[in-house]
Each structure stands twice: as structure tokens, then as C-alpha cells.
Amino acid sequence: MQGYIYPNEFELRWGLLIVLYPYLTGLVAGAFILASLARVFNVKEVEPTYRLALLTALAFLIVAPLPLVAHLGHPERSYEIFLTPNRKSAMAMFGFVYAWYLMVVLLLEIWFDYRRDLVLTAREATGPRKWFYYTLTLGATDLSDRALQFDDRVGRWITIIGIPSAFLLHGYVGFIFGSVKANPWWSSVLMPVVFLFSAIVSGIALVMIIYLVATLFRSKKVDMGCADKLASFLFYAIVVDFSLEMLDFIHRLYEAEESIEILSQLIEGRLFVSLIVLQIVLGTLVPLISLGVVSPALSKRSIARIPAEVRRLIYLGCAILVQIGIFSIRWNVVIGGQLFSKSLRGLTAYKAELLGLEGLLVAGVLLVLPFLVLGVLVKILPPWPDTELPASPEA
Amino acid sequence: MKSDSTAGPNRESPATREAVDRRDFLWEALKASLGVPIALCIVRVPELHGMQEEGDADVERIYGMGIDIRKCIGCGRCAQACKSENDVPDEPYFFNTWVERYVIRTDGEILVDSPNGGIDGFPPIEEEGSTLRTFFVPKLCNHCEEAPCVQVCPVGATFTTDDGAVLVDEEYCIGCGYCVQACPYGARWFDPVKHVARKCTFCYHRLARGKVPACVEVCPTSARLFGEVGHRANPLARFLRFNEIQVLKPHLNTKPKVFYANLDGEVR
Numbered sequence: 160m161q162g163y164i165y166p167n168e169f170e171l172r173w174g175l176l177i178v179l180y181p182y183l184t185g186l187v188a189g190a191f192i193l194a195s196l197a198r199v200f201n202v203k204e205v206e207p208t209y210r211l212a213l214l215t216a217l218a219f220l221i222v223a224p225l226p227l228v229a230h231l232g233h234p235e236r237s238y239e240i241f242l243t244p245n246r247k248s249a250m251a252m253f254g255f256v257y258a259w260y261l262m263v264v265l266l267l268e269i270w271f272d273y274r275r276d277l278v279l280t281a282r283e284a285t286g287p288r289k290w291f292y293y294t295l296t297l298g299a300t301d302l303s304d305r306a307l308q309f310d311d312r313v314g315r316w317i318t319i320i321g322i323p324s325a326f327l328l329h330g331y332v333g334f335i336f337g338s339v340k341a342n343p344w345w346s347s348v349l350m351p352v353v354f355l356f357s358a359i360v361s362g363i364a365l366v367m368i369i370y371l372v373a374t375l376f377r378s379k380k381v382d383m384g385c386a387d388k389l390a391s392f393l394f395y396a397i398v399v400d401f402s403l404e405m406l407d408f409i410h411r412l413y414e415a416e417e418s419i420e421i422l423s424q425l426i427e428g429r430l431f432v433s434l435i436v437l438q439i440v441l442g443t444l445v446p447l448i449s450l451g452v453v454s455p456a457l458s459k460r461s462i463a464r465i466p467a468e469v470r471r472l473i474y475l476g477c478a479i480l481v482q483i484g485i486f487s488i489r490w491n492v493v494i495g496g497q498l499f500s501k502s503l504r505g506l507t508a509y510k511a512e513l514l515g516l517e518g519l520l521v522a523g524v525l526l527v528l529p530f531l532v533l534g535v536l537v538k539i540l541p542p543w544p545d546t547e548l549p550a551s552p553e554a
Numbered sequence: 555m556k557s558d559s560t561a562g563p564n565r566e567s568p569a570t571r572e573a574v575d576r577r578d579f580l581w582e583a584l585k586a587s588l589g590v591p592i593a594l595c596i597v598r599v600p601e602l603h604g605m606q607e608e609g610d611a612d613v614e615r616i617y618g619m620g621i622d623i624r625k626c627i628g629c630g631r632c633a634q635a636c637k638s639e640n641d642v643p644d645e646p647y648f649f650n651t652w653v654e655r656y657v658i659r660t661d662g663e664i665l666v667d668s669p670n671g672g673i674d675g676f677p678p679i680e681e682e683g684s685t686l687r688t689f690f691v692p693k694l695c696n697h698c699e700e701a702p703c704v705q706v707c708p709v710g711a712t713f714t715t716d717d718g719a720v721l722v723d724e725e726y727c728i729g730c731g732y733c734v735q736a737c738p739y740g741a742r743w744f745d746p747v748k749h750v751a752r753k754c755t756f757c758y759h760r761l762a763r764g765k766v767p768a769c770v771e772v773c774p775t776s777a778r779l780f781g782e783v784g785h786r787a788n789p790l791a792r793f794l795r796f797n798e799i800q801v802l803k804p805h806l807n808t809k810p811k812v813f814y815a816n817l818d819g820e821v822r
């Protein structure tokens with residue numbers, strides 16, 4: 160503790176679990192937006208990751224509400240948020256935004272995209288597996304050209320609805336923080352926008368990591384055209400995201416409101432490592448420069464000609480750094496916003512514990528869980544374009 | 555002194571509340587099963603409710619508090635009384651009300667402290683000679699008219715009664731802590747036992763019995779006053795009339811109903 164804080168501010172109400180929540184939803188939104196852009200704008204190169212991105216979004220979406228529910232004082236009452244939502248509360252809308260996104264957008268899109276495969280697998284399989292896949296088709300087993308065209312058309316429409324929905328999902332999370340006028344670190348109209356673009360950055364990086372690592376494990380060849388394209392997307396997304404953050408920063412600095420003094424103390428002290436070192440230098444500048452130098456998709460003649468194997472490693476390294484950077488962003492917002500007193504006269508401290516509900520262990524589990532879910536999803540719904548499908552009798 | 559839970563503000567409130575209608579209804583239904591004819595209960599709940607309580611439920615009133623900074627001697631008795639009256643944990647980081655001491659130095663430096671909320675008194679001021687002015691500021695929930703905590707509560711567990719008090723329904727609060735973040739004044743704390751958000755209630759259970767809040771009652775210098783905002787003759791109305799009044803953080807437009815006289819511009 161340093162300076163004066165209101166006595167009630169001694170305990171930080173929102174801990175590590177609430178850091179996870181925007182981090183996870185960000186990955187969902189980002190992965191989905193990547194998939195959608197590829198589909199709507201017909202970016203052929205990244206097609207190998209289209210389904211993977213959808214499944215990734217689903218896996219993370221399933222886990223995303225867990226930290227939120229777990230941190231409640233009374234999780235058993237959480238359903239009240241559906242029964243008697245306070246319409247004026249930003250947080251009350253969470254359930255609805257979430258449900259809309261899960262049911263209407265993600266599940267539907269995946270279903271339409273996979274229906275043909277489901278039917279074919281169901282025909283091929285025997286025993287309980289057959290019934291399992293048959294159930295997943297919901298009885299819609301028509302594989303005529305017309306039916307497949309219909310799938311494609313509907314899928315495209317859902318994607319088009321899905322993009323603004325993904326924007327909503329994460330922009331909304333930003334709004335939860337950005338609309339708290341009591342907190343000068345949070346209160347900003349740019350907050351939802353910054354959240355959104357950092358989400359896109361994190362989503363692309365995540366899909367890149369999963370794609371590169373998974374191909375390695377499946378001992379397949381990485382489609383370098385795809386990796387290069389992803390890298391260039393990542394580069395552009397970081398540029399936009401970083402510019403927005405700088406805009407926010409400069410704006411605050413220039414306006415120099417009442418809170419500027421305590422916020423500078425915060426940045427120079429408590430947040431120095433997580434904000435300057437992790438978020439800006441390691442999480443943003445290093446990947447930005449590396450990608451700019453390495454990626455051939457950015458300029459016809461890339462600055463340095465680098466063999467594919469090395470490029471792949473650099474991409475992977477950048478993507479991991481980006482993840483660390485984005486996690487730091489969420490940390491800096493959620494924890495940083497509670498480290499200074501609303502009296503603007505002092506700073507407090509946060510120590511994450513190892514055990515306990517808000518501890519590092521639980522957080523670690525919640526970070527690994529989506530990958531396990533993804534593993535199961537990938538088993539059920541293979542996303543790889545090179546997977547041998549049972550031959551379609553119509554074909 | 556313990557707060558009497560059956561006379562607690564949530565149930566006996568003469569107020570009708572938007573978000574918790576369903577709970578009110580269940581409560582009334584329970585009462586009905588104890589003898590009051592069901593039909594009467596459902597049809598005439600609001601009137602019945604009001605008449606039982608005060609007999610003048612239709613008279614509109616808005617409660618508020620006045621605090622005269624010049625009168626406060628920083629004895630901390632208000633903070634102490636509140637802790638026992640409202641069953642607030644003893645630890646030094648849970649307070650419905652607390653007293654801050656401001657020391658403003660000749661070189662412009664401002665020192666603020668509130669050791670244990672002022673309950674145990676304050677340590678002597680260091681370097682007495684360089685002190686320009688010093689004063690005490692009792693703080694509590696401002697029962698904001700435009701309360702950010704009410705706005706953000708996702709389930710409507712935090713609500714404003716008809717007489718302007720901002721309360722938390724402890725059986726309804728899901729414990730998300732959003733209100734703690736939204737309050738600009740640090741007036742809310744999280745109950746480590748009940749796992750719900752808590753704060754000053756203006757001693758609503760005492761108001762229902764015609765008493766003033768505990769902090770007001772124990773203040774030896776009458777630095778705190780309680781009454782109704784508005785034209786009718788009462789201590790607060792007089793206070794508002796004869797003093798220059800300020801509220802905390804007016805730029806946030808929360809419209810506080812705790813009014814300060816002789817407040818220094820440095821206080822936030």
C-alpha cells in the first residue's frame with residue numbers, strides 16, 4: 160500500500176478469474192472472425208484453418224463462462240441473471256449475448272458446415288458410432304446437390320450474421336469495463352474497440368499456434384501459403400490494435416485529467432513489467448517487427464529470404480509472444496484498474512495465490528481445459544482438409 | 555445491538571421495487587398463508603404493505619444526511635457505532651462509514667489517513683509546524699439519486715427504495731462485485747461470510763421504527779444530521795438552508811444525498 164486508499168478498497172474484488180474471462184471470450188471472438196473473414200471474402204489460402212478456427216471458437220466459448228460463474232459469491236443464484244435481468248445493467252446482458260452467439264451463430268454454422276461429413280460418416284460407421292453421428296445430423300440426411308447448396312448458402316448467411324455477433328460478444332465485454340465511470344483507468348469509449356481488435360489479434364495467433372503444433376503432431380506438412388497468410392493477417396491486426404491503444408494512451412496523456420498523476424504512478428510502478436515489458440515490448444513490438452521482416456506475404460520481395468522451417472518457428476514464437484501480450488492486456492485492465500484508489504491518492508497491491516478458487520492453479524486448469532475440449536471436438540468432427548472421407552455415393 | 559433481521563429493510567420496506575417484485579410477491583404469499591385472505595393480499599399488496607408500516611406511506615419523502623465538517627472532531631464514534639449496529643466485521647477493511655483525516659501542508663502536500671476507519675483515533679501529526687490546515691471528513695454511502703451501483707447490478711439486488719435509500723437484498727445478490735467497482739466512493743464492501751455486497755443502509759431498520767441512523771445518534775457534536783430532503787421542516791432541511799453545501803465528486807453526476815457543509819475542495 161502506498162498513499163491513501165479508501166478502507167474498503169483494501170481487498171481487490173476481481174481477481175485472476177476475471178482476467179481469464181475477457182481473455183477467453185477474446186479468443187472466441189478472434190478465432191471466429193478469422194474463420195468468417197476467410198469464408199466471406201473467400202481467402203483461399205487460409206481454408207485449411209477454417210474449420211479448426213470454428214472448433215477452437217466453440218471449445219473456448221464452452222469454457223468462457225466458467226471463470227465468471229466460479230468467481231461469484233453465490234454461483235447457485237447465477238440463473239437469476241436470466242430470470243430477472245436488470246435491463247439497465249451491462250452485465251445482465253451477458254447471458255443473452257452468450258446464448259445468442261453459442262446457439263444461433265456458432266453451433267448452427269458448424270452444423271451446416273459439417274452436415275455432409277456427418278451424414279457420410281454415419282453411413283459408413285457401425286454400432287453406437289453410427290447412431291451417434293446419425294443423431295448429430297438431426298435426421299437431415301439429404302445429400303443431393305440442392306441440399307448441399309442450401310447448406311452452403313445458409314452457412315454463408317450465418318457467417319455474415321456471425322461477424323457482427325462476434326463483434327458484439329467481445330465489444331460488449333469491453334463495454335462492461337469501459338462504462339464504469341467511477342474508474343478512470345477503465346472509463347473510455349475506446350475500450351470496446353480496443354478489446355475487439357486485441358481479440359482478433361489473439362484469435363489469429365491462437366489458431367496459428369494450434370495449426371502449427373497440430374500439423375507437427377499429425378506429422379503432416381504445414382501449408383506454408385496458409386501460414387504466411389495467417390502471419391500477414393496477424394501483422395495487420397497488431398498494427399490496428401497497437402494504433403488504437405496508442406491513441407487511447409496519447410489521448411489520456413494529453414487531456415491529463417485529475418487521474419493522470421496516479422495513473423502514471425501506476426504505469427511506472429505496479430504495472431511496469433506487465434504493461435511496458437510484457438504487453439508492449441514482448442507482446443507487440445517484437446512480434447510486429449519479426450513478422451514484418453519475415454513474412455513474404457507482406458511484400459513481394461520479403462526483406463529477408465528465410466527458409467520455410469525457420470519461418471515456421473518464428474511464426475510460432477511470435478504467436479506465443481502475442482498470447483502473452485494479450486493476456487497481459489487483460490491483466491492490466493482488470494487488475495490494473497483496481498490497483499489504484501478511487502480517491503486517486505494511493506495504490507494497493509495484488510498478490511495471486513497458488514491455491515484457492517482465485518488461485519493460479521484454478522486459472523491454469525481453466526486455461527488448459529479449452530484445449531481438452533478442442534481435442535474431443537477434433538476427434539468427433541475432424542477439421543483437417545486432408546482427412547480421408549468415405550467416398551460420397553453421389554459423387 | 556444487533557440489527558433486527560425481521561425488521562430488516564428489505565422486507566418491511568414501504569417501497570415498491572422494480573426488479574424484485576417476484577420476491578416481494580412470494581413474501582406476501584407467505585404472509586397470506588398465515589391468515590390474511592389470499593385475494594386481499596394479491597390485489598392490495600402495496601396499500602397493505604404501507605399501512606402496516608407507517609400509516610403515512612403515501613406521503614412522499616426522500617431521506618438524506620447532512621455532515622458539517624467544521625463540527626467533526628474525528629472521534630470515530632460513528633464508525634464504531636455503525637460496526638456494532640449493523641454487524642459489520644471487525645477487520646479494518648470493512649466499513650459502512652469511516653472518518654478520514656486530511657492534513658494539508660504549507661507546501662501544498664496533502665496527507666490523508668483513516669487508520670481503522672478512525673475508530674481508534676488518529677496518530678499525532680508529524681511536523682506540526684508545516685501544517686496549513688487539517689480537518690476530518692466522515693464518509694459513507696451517498697445514497698446517490700443516480701446510483702451507478704443500482705445501474706450495474708445485473709439482477710437488481712441493489713435497488714433504490716421509494717424514500718431514496720439504496721439497499722442490497724442479501725438474499726438476492728449473486729455476489730458478482732460489479733457494484734463494488736461501480737461505486738465511485740469506495741462505499742461498498744464484500745461480506746466475507748455472507749458472500750454478498752454490503753454497504754450503509756441509512757440504518758433502514760431503525761428508520762422503520764422512527765429512529766435516526768446509529769452514527770447520527772452517537773455523534774457527540776451533532777456533526778451528522780439526518781432528515782428528509784425537501785421543504786418540510788426537519789433538521790436536514792434547515793441544514794441545507796443555512797449552509798453552503800457540497801457533495802462528493804459532483805462531476806460524476808451521481809447526485810449524492812449526503813450533503814457536506816464547509817467541505818474543502820481537496821476532498822475526494
Ligand code: SF4
Pocket residue numbers: 694695696697698701702703704720736737738739740741742753808
Ligand atoms: S455511494 Fe456508492 S454504494 Fe452508495 S449509492 Fe452511490 S454508488 Fe451506490
Ligand code: SF4
Pocket residue numbers: 706707708709710711712722726727728729730731732733734750751
Ligand atoms: S454484487 Fe450483488 S448487489 Fe452487487 S452488482 Fe452483483 S448482484 Fe448486484
